[in-house]
Amino acid sequence: MLRQSFLKVKILPYTVYGKSNIHSSIYVQQQLQTTPELVELFVDDKPVKVLPGTTVLKAAALAGVEIPRFCYHERLAVAGNCRMCLVEIEKQVKVGTYIEKLFMSEVSGNIIDLCPVGALTSKPYAFVARPWENYRTDSIDVHDAVGSNIVVSHRSGEVLRILPRVNEDINEEWLSDKARFSYDGLKRQRIITPMLKRNGKLQNVEWEDALVTVAQALQDLSVDESAAIAGKMTDAESLIAMKDLLNSLGSELLTTEQPFPISGVGVDFRKNYLFNNKICNLEDADVLLLIGANPRYEAPIMNLRIRKGYLNNEQIIGIIGPKINLSYNYQYLGQTPDIISQLQVGSHPFFEILMNAKKPMVILGAEQLSRKDGARILAETQCLCRVLKNDTETPENWDVMNILHTNASQVAALDLGYVISLDDVKKSQPKVLFLLGADDKSIQKEDFNGTFIVYLGSHGDYGASIADVVLPGAAYTEKYGTYVNLEGRSQQTSAAITPPGLARSDWKIIRAISEIAGSCLPYDDIHQVRKRISEVAPHILRYGDVEDTNYGDKVYQLAELDHQPFLLEPINIKQKTLDQFYMTDSISKASPTMAKCVQAVLKQQSKIECR
Numbered sequence: 360m361l362r363q364s365f366l367k368v369k370i371l372p373y374t375v376y377g378k379s380n381i382h383s384s385i386y387v388q389q390q391l392q393t394t395p396e397l398v399e400l401f402v403d404d405k406p407v408k409v410l411p412g413t414t415v416l417k418a419a420a421l422a423g424v425e426i427p428r429f430c431y432h433e434r435l436a437v438a439g440n441c442r443m444c445l446v447e448i449e450k451q452v453k454v455g456t457y458i459e460k461l462f463m464s465e466v467s468g469n470i471i472d473l474c475p476v477g478a479l480t481s482k483p484y485a486f487v488a489r490p491w492e493n494y495r496t497d498s499i500d501v502h503d504a505v506g507s508n509i510v511v512s513h514r515s516g517e518v519l520r521i522l523p524r525v526n527e528d529i530n531e532e533w534l535s536d537k538a539r540f541s542y543d544g545l546k547r548q549r550i551i552t553p554m555l556k557r558n559g560k561l562q563n564v565e566w567e568d569a570l571v572t573v574a575q576a577l578q579d580l581s582v583d584e585s586a587a588i589a590g591k592m593t594d595a596e597s598l599i600a601m602k603d604l605l606n607s608l609g610s611e612l613l614t615t616e617q618p619f620p621i622s623g624v625g626v627d628f629r630k631n632y633l634f635n636n637k638i639c640n641l642e643d644a645d646v647l648l649l650i651g652a653n654p655r656y657e658a659p660i661m662n663l664r665i666r667k668g669y670l671n672n673e674q675i676i677g678i679i680g681p682k683i684n685l686s687y688n689y690q691y692l693g694q695t696p697d698i699i700s701q702l703q704v705g706s707h708p709f710f711e712i713l714m715n716a717k718k719p720m721v722i723l724g725a726e727q728l729s730r731k732d733g734a735r736i737l738a739e740t741q742c743l744c745r746v747l748k749n750d751t752e753t754p755e756n757w758d759v760m761n762i763l764h765t766n767a768s769q770v771a772a773l774d775l776g777y778v779i780s781l782d783d784v785k786k787s788q789p790k791v792l793f794l795l796g797a798d799d800k801s802i803q804k805e806d807f808n809g810t811f812i813v814y815l816g817s818h819g820d821y822g823a824s825i826a827d828v829v830l831p832g833a834a835y836t837e838k839y840g841t842y843v844n845l846e847g848r849s850q851q852t853s854a855a856i857t858p859p860g861l862a863r864s865d866w867k868i869i870r871a872i873s874e875i876a877g878s879c880l881p882y883d884d885i886h887q888v889r890k891r892i893s894e895v896a897p898h899i900l901r902y903g904d905v906e907d908t909n910y911g912d913k914v915y916q917l918a919e920l921d922h923q924p925f926l927l928e929p930i931n932i933k934q935k936t937l938d939q940f941y942m943t944d945s946i947s948k949a950s951p952t953m954a955k956c957v958q959a960v961l962k963q964q965s966k967i968e969c970r
Contacts, residue, residue, distance in 0.1 A: 415446060432473050434531070461963050465659045465940050468539040472523065472532065483540060483952055484520045493519055496855035499842060500538040501592045501767035501835045502944060505638065505658050506844030507534055511836050511855040518542045518836055518856060528639050529844070535659040536956070537940065537947055542836075544950030548819045550831040551860025561829060566861060566871075573828055574875035576791050576811045577608060586612035586789040589777055590796030590816065591944050593768040594840030594852070595899055596888045597795055597815075597832075597865035598775050600880060603891070604869055605793075607878040612784050613777040616799040617725055617766055620734035621780070622923075626773045630908035631741075633770065634845040635758035636720055637905065642668035646716035648709075649678045650699065650740060652724030652763045655685050656934040658845075661763075662686065675716075677709050680724075680930045694929035696732065699739040703746060718757055719747045725764045726932055735923040736930075758908075764845040771843040774896040795865065796832065798822040798945055815865055817858075818945035831862035834946065838864045839885055841892070841899060848905045849898070938964070 397408040402422040409418045419426050428444035445454065462470075471479045493512045500507040500521075508524035521542050523534035553569035554561040577585065585608050587601045602613055619625075619632055626632055636644075641664040654662040662685065668674035669687040676689040679698050692698050692709055701707040705714075713719050723740045727733060744760035753759065764770060784792075785806045792807055796816035804812075804825040814826035817834040837858040843849050858864070866888055873880045882888045892899050898906045934940055938960040941953040 415448070416444060419446070435473070461959060463937055463960060463963060465536055465656060465937060466533060466663065468536045469523075469533050481520060481540075483543065488514060488519050494855070496836075496853050497524060498836065498853045498855065499850045500534070501842060501852065502535070502538050502541065502947060503658050504764035504767055504769060504845040505529060505660050506767070506842060506848060506850050507538055507660055508850075509534065509538065511853075513836075513855045516856045518545055528637070529848070530660045533660055533663055537659075537943075537953065540952045540956075541941075541947040541950040543952050544818075544946040544948070545834055545836060546859070547951070548945075548949040549859050549862070550817060550819050550823060550829055551862055552831060553861065554829040556827045561823075561826075569828055569830060570871055570875050573813055573830075573872050574877075576813075577872075577876045577878075580608050580610075580790060582609040583612050583787055584608075584789050585610045585791040585793075586784045586787065587614075587777075587793040587795060588781070588784065588797040588802060589613075589615045589768055589772050590794070590798060590822070591616060591766040591768055592835060592946075593772070593795045594835075594838070594842060594865070595771040595775065595892055596840055596885060597869065598768070598772055598777065599892050599895065600866040600869040600873075600882075600888065601793060601795060602775055602777070602895075603880050604873050604878065607873070607880075610789070611776075612779050612787055612789060613772075614779045614781050614784050615766070615769060615772045615777050616781075616797050616801070617729055617764075617769060618780045619725075619769075619773055619778065620728055620737055621778055622734040622738075626778050628908070629774070629847060629906075630758075630760070631737075632762050632764075632773050633847045633908060634722075634761045634763060635908055636761050637846050638664065640757075641665050641720070642672065642674070644668060644716075644718050644720035645672065645674060646713055646719045647674060647676045648702075648713065648719070648721045649676065649680070649689075650721065650723045651680045651727035651736075651930040651932060652722050653680075653683050653685070653932050653934055654722070654763060655683070656937070656940040657724065657763060657765045657932075659940075675712055677712070680932060681935060683932075683935050694931075696736055696739070696925045696930055699736065699743055700925075703739060703743040713747055714751055716747075717752055719751060719753065719759055720761060721747070721759055722761045722763050724932060725762055725766075725769070727930060728762075730926065730928075732923060732926045735925055738923075762845070767842050767844075770845060770847060771841065771849075771899060774843060774899060775892075776895070794822040794826065796822070796945065815868060816945065817862065818949055820945040820948060830868050831858070831860065832865040832868065833858040833862055837862070840864075841889070841902075843899060846905055847898075847908070849900065849902050851902060936960075936964075 395411050398411055399406060399408050400418050402419050402424055405422045407418055407422040416426055426444050471481050493514045496511045498509050498511050500509050507530035508526040510522045510524050511518055512520045521539055523530060523532050525532045552563045553566050555564050555569060555572060585605050587605055589598060638661055641661060654665060666687050677692050678689050679692050680694055682691055702710050721744050727736050741760060747759045789810055791811045794814045798820040812826045813828045814823045815830045815832050817832050823829045835852045836855045838854050840852045841849060870880050882891055889900055938957045941956045942948045947953045
């Protein structure tokens with residue numbers, strides 16, 4: 360039986376005691392000398408020398424004393440929740456109990472994984488099933504563009520929980536709360552049968568009736584009279600199938616919910632729209648500039664790495680945009696886009712900090728690229744990055760310019776040619792418009808008067824409400840699909856369960872439409888679809904790898920050609936607070952757990968405001 364440890368730990372040569380004080384002494388010591396001086400400890404009167412910052416647990420192990428522990432994790436500061444590892448430190452304040460309060464964090468669920476004995480339990484999963492009764496399927500998360508690796512735990516055709524899967528290059532062993540807990544939205548608000556709008560109301564119909572209706576609408580179309588808008592969670596197989604269908608009808612009107620500027624170099628070079636410096640390098644940057652981005656809620660797993668760099672490497676962070684809580688301190692530069700130009704010409708005080716950096720990194724939020732002056736913001740940011748790359752001592756393989764995408768489908772869509780702007784699609788007034796899970800409110804029915812709208816997706820969200828035909832597609836846990844994350848890394852989802860009702864994989868539905876419409880696509884299974892992808896963008900099928908980008912100088916040179924003026928409106932973002940994080944897509948919007956999280960946060964915020 361394990362018992363509580365009572366070890367007397369004496370620390371020399373300092374007069375302050377405890378791990379927090381050791382940590383605070385590290386920075387002073389590192390500034391004075393390159394090689395840190397060892398700290399001498401006495402564990403039960405046994406001397407041992409360790410590096411500054413070493414935990415008492417590790418120091419005791421070096422002295423030959425093993426301290427029992429449950430919740431210890433080598434990547435985190437000691438929590439001491441279970442009290443198993445309690446020790447006595449001379450002159451240290453005695454440890455008390457935690458105050459019971461709401462843990463307001465976008466990554467709170469990771470606490471569950473830290474306890475090896477199951478004392479910390481996920482409330483939605485409590486008393487649902489025993490782990491050995493479930494099937495486990497490796498997959499990836501698609502609620503943001505990071506591509507966190509996950510394990511889908513399921514039984515009897517139902518997803519019971521989602522856990523993180525270790526991938527050191529992407530999410531390590533962490534997972535955001537939205538990715539972990541929104542799975543209950545997979546079985547709510549689902550589209551389980553084809554529907555046609557009759558007398559202003561959607562009615563259930565058979566597959567044959569729905570497919571024939573869509574095929575009839577595609578007859579005798581002229582050039583660019585059909586269009587498609589890809590949603591946040593569309594897989595590459597569906598993207599290529601829809602592209603081939605529209606191309607066979609003489610149309611190139613392919614776009615996404617978050618269009619990318621096509622002026623300058625546009626999407627001709629992947630370096631222009633990727634997070635070039637890789638997720639795992641975030642904590643190595645010594646100076647970080649965020650422009651119109653909130654990584655805490657747009658990419659929580661990436662924000663964890665930034666916070667690690669701030670805490671461990673004294674990373675300096677500057678931000679252009681609204682004032683937000685990032686969970687670490689930063690220098691606020693302002694909210695107007697012309698600050699980017701000031702930094703480029705060296706007239707802003709933060710410019711000196713950037714120029715003295717060894718590994719500077721600039722992160723531009725993709726949300727800013729949808730502005731009317733998005734092309735100018737992108738061009739000015741690229742010019743700033745060129746200055747930093749050429750005039751600082753950055754390593755040859757260090758990329759300064761990075762785009763923070765928020766949609767899981769975005770990079771693959773750009774790779775496959777979804778480059779037309781949403782405004783251009785609206786101006787063209789197509790006779791037929793396909794919405795591939797596109798539910799953004801920027802797509803208004805009034806903008807497409809006389810257009811026959813076909814919605815293909817898994818949930819009855821906004822896009823389905825404005826459609827003339829609704830076709831039930833599969834969610835990411837119900838199909839094999841390819842996604843390319845924001846750094847350009849291809850990964851796959853796997854079919855853990857089957858789609859509900861009459862729902863089918865999206866690409867199969869598009870293939871069926873093409874056959875009935877008389878423009879049959881030349882593939883019958885997913886392997887043939889992926890062979891077609893390899894003809895257009897072969898790198899997409901190199902799963903797990905990140906292909907190096909090049910032509911950086913060319914990208915920066917072409918950026919100078921954009922002379923569009925900045926708008927007067929300040930740089931803003933959609934997700935500023937925690938309550939705006941939980942429900943951002945069709946699955947999380949349908950999740951009761953995410954709705955409870957929003958209500959809990961709003962309630963807590965109102966209590967704080969009343970004090």
